[in-house]
Amino acid sequence: MRVLVMIHQLWRGGGTETHVLTLCSVLRRMGHAVTVYTAGGPWVRKAKSLGIPVHRDPSMHSSPKRSAMRLRQFLVRHRFDVIHAHDGPTVSVAVLALRPLKRRPRLVFTVHGPYVGHVPLKMAKQTAHTIIAVSPALQRYASRFGLGKSKITVIPNGIRTDVFRPVSKKLVRAGFKLPSEAYVVGYAGRFTIEKAQLGRRVVGALRHFTEHRPNVYILVAGRGSNRVIASAGHLKVLGHVNNMRMFYSACDVVIGTARVAAESVSCAVPTLALGTAGYHGLITRRNFAQMVRTNFGDHGSVRPWTTAKLSTELRHALSHREELRREARRTSQTLRRTLDADRMVRRILQTYH
CATH class of the missing domain: 3.40.50.2000 (Glycogen Phosphorylase B;)
Incomplete structure (x- = not known):
């Protein structure tokens, strides 16, 4: 064809x-x-x-x-x-x-x-x-x-699960100059006109969270991010990142929506769905079907988010690391069964006939 x-x-x-x-x-x-x-x-x-x-x-x-x-x-x-x-x-x-x-x-x-x-x-x-x-x-x-x-x-959009797969944090953190024992919170999203305000707000909330937590680092990726926000201290702003698998794998938890959230889940990283449509929370096997229906928080507002709410979720993630890692590995398998790119492209091919 x-x-x-x-x-x-x-x-x-x-x-x-x-x-x-x-x-x-x-x-x-x-x-x-x-x-x-x-x-x-x-x-x-x-x-x-x-x-x-x-x-x-x-x-x-x-x-x-x-x-x-x-x-x-x-x-x-x-x-x-x-x-x-x-x-x-x-x-x-x-x-x-x-x-x-x-x-x-x-x-x-x-x-x-x-x-x-x-x-x-x-x-x-x-x-x-x-x-x-x-x-x-x-x-x-x-x-x-x-x-x-x-x-x-x-x-739904398919994910290249052959590309976005788990990798050892210790292998990738050196490339971002991150301590191997740090707790790393990642945020990824475009910092273009329509989404820069959201990015600033999320990074502001993350800066607030890192106060009095010397072991917590923030990693930010996305087109235009390094033009809107400057790196400082434990905040590292990367701009556009070609190899997002390495970015996700360097993090203990990722905040994002749509494709960012799905790719992060595919890499078996605990992921909080947060975007312009609102806050959808931690992606788990239990809520996975609902997350797919909203394109991982990108469409269909659930509830607005606040700095306090995000801080509460991050405190929970910080204190339940192993529990979240186990759930992330299982949720990754669910995604691989349902949203693999080959599977989605075969469905698209059916519309071509």
Whole structure:
């Protein structure tokens, strides 16, 4: 099968971008021909290093009509079976490009967040063969714009469990210049415009927690983090981290949401789901299904969080280390059975037919 995967920008380290590269890599390994169509971005180089062909169209930034014309010409030349769009700008361009064509590839659109506006969703309603939502909350969101739930398939994001697997803390802490016996709290997330405030607030709460706890260190990762927050004392701010498996494995507990939380769980690290949608707590086998339904706290607010609440959870984690480690190992096995990337990509493939 020939698949064109569309994403507006290939930014470094984003959840959607990581999902797209994972999807493309697994599809290629399964024998499908995959090309990425994008306006550009820092991860174009990474996609090419993975052997994924990339076609760049910078006009998606400025002129949807011109971009639609160029995409139409590209489709006529290459005769794809499926177009899989992953954001509002690309599904809009795809719909415009397909309208005059007699031979149309199937159009699949994945909704990764509630930031997708009503215009792209209404355009997708008319043309898309299938719409994928990564959580039931996003399925409900998309259905508000006239899309029947029968047309929306919920498929959670898959995790490369062959990549995100447990590794010894002692082996990785030296790389971050962390004491082997320290208690390390990790926070990972984008420090972009819409999420920088959350990052500042979490780091502020963690700084408060480390007061009078000389053995506790804070490790922060994420695009833009080192531009927003400065390293100081036991606080180490790393910016974008290429090897997140090493980051998770250096931590005794990780705070994050969406893909960060899922990858951390896959690495068998105790993980607190906390994001812009609210606080969802420690991820365990007991609440795992609910965590998947909310994309690990990214969609569907449960309750707001406070510095006091986070401190209480961290004190519990600090005083019950071995108990949390045992539960994290078991929860990791649950994730590996249910959210492995190959399993999720096989479900996505079913929507292509």
